Amino acid sequence: MTKHGVAAAHIGAAVVAFAVASLMGVLQALSMADISFPMRSESLYYMAVTSHGVLMALVFTTFFAIGLGYAIAREALGRQTGTRIGWVGFWLAIAGAAAAAWTILTGQSSVMYTFYPPLQAHPLFYIGATLIVVDSWIWVGIILFSYRSWRREHPSDPIPAPAHAVMATAILWSLATVGLAIEVVGMLIPWSLGWFEKIDPMVARTYFWWFGHPLVYFWLMPAYTLWYFVLPHIAGGRLFSDKLARMVFVLFLLLSTPVGFHHQFSDPGITAGWKLAHTITTYAVLYPSFVTAFTIIASLEVAGRMKGAKGLFDWIGKLPWRDPFFASIALAIIGFAFGGFGGAINAAYAMNALVHNTAFIQGHFHVTLGTTVALTFMGASYWLLPRILGRELRFPAVARIQPYLWFFGMTIFSTAYHIAGIRGLPRRVYSASLNGSLGGDWHTLTVAAAIGAIVLFTSAMAYVFVVAATWFAGRKIEAPAIEFAQPVKPEPVAGIWDRLGMWTAIAAVLVIIAYAYPLYQLISHPRFGSPGFKPF
Ligand code: HEM
Numbered sequence: 419m420t421k422h423g424v425a426a427a428h429i430g431a432a433v434v435a436f437a438v439a440s441l442m443g444v445l446q447a448l449s450m451a452d453i454s455f456p457m458r459s460e461s462l463y464y465m466a467v468t469s470h471g472v473l474m475a476l477v478f479t480t481f482f483a484i485g486l487g488y489a490i491a492r493e494a495l496g497r498q499t500g501t502r503i504g505w506v507g508f509w510l511a512i513a514g515a516a517a518a519a520w521t522i523l524t525g526q527s528s529v530m531y532t533f534y535p536p537l538q539a540h541p542l543f544y545i546g547a548t549l550i551v552v553d554s555w556i557w558v559g560i561i562l563f564s565y566r567s568w569r570r571e572h573p574s575d576p577i578p579a580p581a582h583a584v585m586a587t588a589i590l591w592s593l594a595t596v597g598l599a600i601e602v603v604g605m606l607i608p609w610s611l612g613w614f615e616k617i618d619p620m621v622a623r624t625y626f627w628w629f630g631h632p633l634v635y636f637w638l639m640p641a642y643t644l645w646y647f648v649l650p651h652i653a654g655g656r657l658f659s660d661k662l663a664r665m666v667f668v669l670f671l672l673l674s675t676p677v678g679f680h681h682q683f684s685d686p687g688i689t690a691g692w693k694l695a696h697t698i699t700t701y702a703v704l705y706p707s708f709v710t711a712f713t714i715i716a717s718l719e720v721a722g723r724m725k726g727a728k729g730l731f732d733w734i735g736k737l738p739w740r741d742p743f744f745a746s747i748a749l750a751i752i753g754f755a756f757g758g759f760g761g762a763i764n765a766a767y768a769m770n771a772l773v774h775n776t777a778f779i780q781g782h783f784h785v786t787l788g789t790t791v792a793l794t795f796m797g798a799s800y801w802l803l804p805r806i807l808g809r810e811l812r813f814p815a816v817a818r819i820q821p822y823l824w825f826f827g828m829t830i831f832s833t834a835y836h837i838a839g840i841r842g843l844p845r846r847v848y849s850a851s852l853n854g855s856l857g858g859d860w861h862t863l864t865v866a867a868a869i870g871a872i873v874l875f876t877s878a879m880a881y882v883f884v885v886a887a888t889w890f891a892g893r894k895i896e897a898p899a900i901e902f903a904q905p906v907k908p909e910p911v912a913g914i915w916d917r918l919g920m921w922t923a924i925a926a927v928l929v930i931i932a933y934a935y936p937l938y939q940l941i942s943h944p945r946f947g948s949p950g951f952k953p954f
Pocket residue numbers: 439440441442443444446447450467468470471472474475478479530531532780784787788789792845846847870871872874875878
């Protein structure tokens with residue numbers, strides 16, 4: 419183990435969660451398509467949807483983002499304070515994830531990854547999730563304290579750009595998890611322990627989505643950190659603009675929390691004006707994503723031209739398409755373009771009503787989260803593991819094919835569900851043929867999706883295989899350095915985008931503006947609440 423032990427531990431745990439979740443993913447795709455397999459049942463299906471969603475969206479992503487953030491910040495700042503506390507956090511999170519996973523796999527918490535009340539889980543599900551968040555708060559603390567130590571030695575330098583990105587992510591996460599903490603600690607844990615009988619589902623959902631959308635950026639920002647600060651280097655080029663990179667991370671910090679109502683367009687109790695306000699910020703947050711697409715593609719063009727490309731497009735051919743890190747991210751970016759189209763549909767109030775709660779949504783978030791983020795993380799593992807484990811990557815030929823296989827499987831899977839969703843197939847249903855004659859219309863599509871799912875599963879296992887082989891049987895080498903892309907033009911002094919304290923204060927004010935009054939309105943409605951409901 420190198421100095422990056424605590425980072426490696428988090429990434430290892432992430433990969434274990436990913437492996438289990440991938441198996442659940444195929445099972446539910448087969449269930450939806452009415453393809454039988456041993457032990458197929460409704461309760462297994464909802465257990466699978468819950469464990470897949472929780473392990474993929476909450477455990478895999480959070481552990482990976484923490485591990486990656488530790489490694490990048492440590493390298494960029496040249497230090498890490500409080501590593502021992504980081505280990506305490508890691509073991510708390512492992513205990514929490516194990517407890518929550520146990521209650522799910524034994525069928526006691528089939529509440530899906532959104533855990534909306536009145537669906538009620540075993541108390542250990544909520545407590546376990548809380549422990550993972552405690553680890554993430556320790557991570558935020560370590561990142562910020564390491565920065566303070568760096569700042570004392572460099573009073574007027576600009577923050578090293580990769581550390582700036584990790585810090586913006588950490589601050590965003592601390593603002594987001596306030597909503598989650600209020601929901602889980604203030605409402606769900608006491609309710610699941612029977613301390614009070616009834617709960618208000620609307621208020622709980624609102625706290626959940628205060629957290630739930632910035633969660634998306636907690637997944638995306640680590641991916642973007644790699645796109646901006648590592649990818650151009652691997653491609654043999656430069657970062658196109660240091661300043662734009664800093665601006666983008668600050669804009670995500672500001673804009674990605676006050677948008678949560680775009681997940682609640684169909685919810686009663688929130689007035690149309692507030693839904694509109696969150697729609698406007700939703701479209702505003704598209705802007706830094708466009709800037710990202712522009713900057714990354716420009717950086718890659720710089721790389722191609724540094725290698726001698728002269729024409730309009732021949733720089734594309736000069737890029738290292740056989741490098742698994744590069745290929746994963748290039749495909750992740752293509753996936754993101756399609757995710758962006760779908761996202762604009764979801765964000766438009768009227769069109770949202772058409773696709774709400776249909777398979778369109780799972781088609782959408784498997785190209786965004788399931789490809790843009792997850793494929794970036796997979797590709798990043800091939801680059802990062804030798805550097806944090808001090809071991810040579812095993813089976814590089816498998817690693818080379820794996821991202822293309824994922825992209826191919828995802829194209830079938832996601833296209834099929836997008837179309838099925840537009841034709842009205844609900845998501846989170848055990849069987850697409852439950853609706854009699856309508857079900858027939860969906861069958862070809864759900865079978866196509868199941869075929870895509872099998873390809874995805876094959877790719878997922880190839881990834882897990884390479885990681886495990888490298889971890890346990892990779893030849894010991896001197897760990898290669900973690901190197902970052904040099905900007906075309908470096909920032910000479912700390913500018914406005916480095917004033918993270920000020921941006922944090924503004925972001926907090928925006929959260930208060932977005933949520934204080936609507937929550938006050940919801941809480942002051944006369945109500946009786948809802949008793950808990952256990953599905954099985
Ligand atoms: C082996 C690859 C994968 C397969 C075969 C797969 C399959 C599926 C299927 C069929 C569903 C729909 C469940 C339903 O509503 O009936 C689903 C839901 C979901 N998937 Fe995946 N998936 C895969 C990878 C991923 C990845 C990489 C992520 C994220 C990192 C992810 C996150 C989710 C989430 C959050 C849900 C929503 C669960 C819910 O509705 O509560 N999946 N997946």
